[in-house]
Amino acid sequence: MQGSNSPNGSPPHNDFDATEKNSRMQRFLKGVEWLGNLLPHPVILFVWMSVLLLVLSAVMSYFGVSVIDPRPEGASGRSADGMIEVVNLLNGEGLARIVENLVTNFTGFVPLGTVLVALLGVGIAEHSGMISAALRGLVMNAPKKMVTFTIVFAGIMSNTAAELGYVVLIPLAAVIFHSLGRHPLAGLAAAFAGVSGGYSANLLLGTVDPLLSGITQEAARIIDPAYTVGAEANWYFMIASTFLISGLGYFVTEKIVEPSLGEYNPKDADDASVLETQIEKVSTLEKKGLLWAGISMLIFCLLLAWTVVPADGILRNAETGLVSGSPFLKGIVVFIFVFFALPGYIYGKITGSIKSNQDIVDAM
Structure with a gap:
């Protein structure tokens, strides 16, 4: 007893401060949870x-x-x-x-049609399993020191496929943290923060961007009926936000959430055996599908650049020769569709998840 106390019998000052800080953080987190649960659907x-x-x-x-x-x-x-x-x-x-x-x-709501077109392509990529395999490959092959950052980053990137991050990444993050001897709830929280907190950020244009640009355009046309807002209008902010949120998610998880959960012993966990059997690694066939899907993405981007980058590119503005107001920007939702549909189809044919034209229709 004396070994754990100071000479006057009171607990060490540093231990007391740490306990008090953890207690305050727990009360704060419970308060946030209580307020969140009050919100209806x-x-x-x-x-x-x-x-x-x-x-x-x-x-x-x-x-x-x-x-x-x-x-x-x-x-x-x-x-x-x-x-x-x-x-x-x-x-x-x-x-x-x-x-x-x-x-x-x-x-007549402008975002409706654009979102539907983009979702058709994303649906093929999601149905084929390409996006799920890409997320699993990204997270499971990350260096140990970068696991938390990678999980939050992958959660942010998952919003291109709507709710896929909730279904695939959140339980996968818990499994990965457990396999590293870390608390699974911390991994789950990190993934949830990335999927939910970073929902509108991304390095790619997804289905959220046409929706937001359409709403902005409808509002802007109250004053200027001819005003147009492209899906790419928020892209630079999205890219910066992706890395900012990933860094913040890493810091909060490593410095606040995980320490507040206390020590974790994987062997003592009731769900340890369950977690150990849930790790689904990316198979050789899936890696082959991802490789060819990535090659198809690269070829498509190069062809698209050929129509936009040169001064006489066929998708530039015919009157001004600029990219602004060009068919490329006006029809960018179509390119989002192809960007996901083409590699999704190739991945599905290689892995066998797409066997016929009916599978493509079902995916869309």
């Missing part, structure tokens, strides 16, 4: 916001609330007095407005 939030909008429209219409229309004079839809008045959606006229425009509001 996003669909329910959307319903509540819609109901709130209906009520506010009636109240503000009753009080005659209006604002100055920011659009220039003569713009389509601008009233003669230059004011925008609140429309009551709870009276008969408002109900008719909702019913008559519900379908066109949905089908």
Whole structure:
């Protein structure tokens, strides 16, 4: 007993400070978890916001609330007095407005078509198993010192395939941490942080980018009906965010989350045998598929560069000769589709996950 205490019988000062810090961090993390669990499903939030909008429209219409229309004079839809008045959606006229425009509001939403086209290509790559194999290969072959950073980075990159990161990477991260003698929950948390916290960051353009650019374009056209926002508008910020979030995820996991979980002995874990049997390495056939898929990606990118980089490139703007406003940028969603569909198909044919044209249709 005396060996673990100071001469006056009290615990060592450093141990006390460490325990107090861990206790504070645990309380903070539990508070964050409690607040997060209070939030309802996003669909329910959307319903509540819609109901709130209906009520506010009636109240503000009753009080005659209006604002100055920011659009220039003569713009389509601008009233003669230059004011925008609140429309009551709870009276008969408002109900008719909702019913008559519900379908066109949905089908006329700019991001809808672009996201669907991009998802068709990503669907082939995901269905073939190419993206899953690439993520597993990236994480499982990472150096030990870089495992945490690589897991967070892979989580961020996984958003090109929508929810694949949640299904594949999060449990895989727990398995890898366990195999290294580290706490599986720390690996799980690191992967979840990358998949969720870095959802809109990436080194590649994915399905999220056409969606966000479409929403931005719709908002911008309130003032300028001819304004266009390409899917690549946020690309530089996305690239920088990818490395920033990966670094932050690494720091938080290594310095805060894992120390707060305490010592971990893989042999004493109840789920140790289960975790040990869940490691699925990338097979030789999958490596061959990834190699040829990567070659096809490279060839496609070189062909695309041939149409854009030269001054007389066929996908440049015919009037200005520039890349801005060119068919390349306007049709970039089509290239996102091909970028994922072509290597996904090649990977699937090599590994046998795509055997017929029906498999391609099912994937899309």
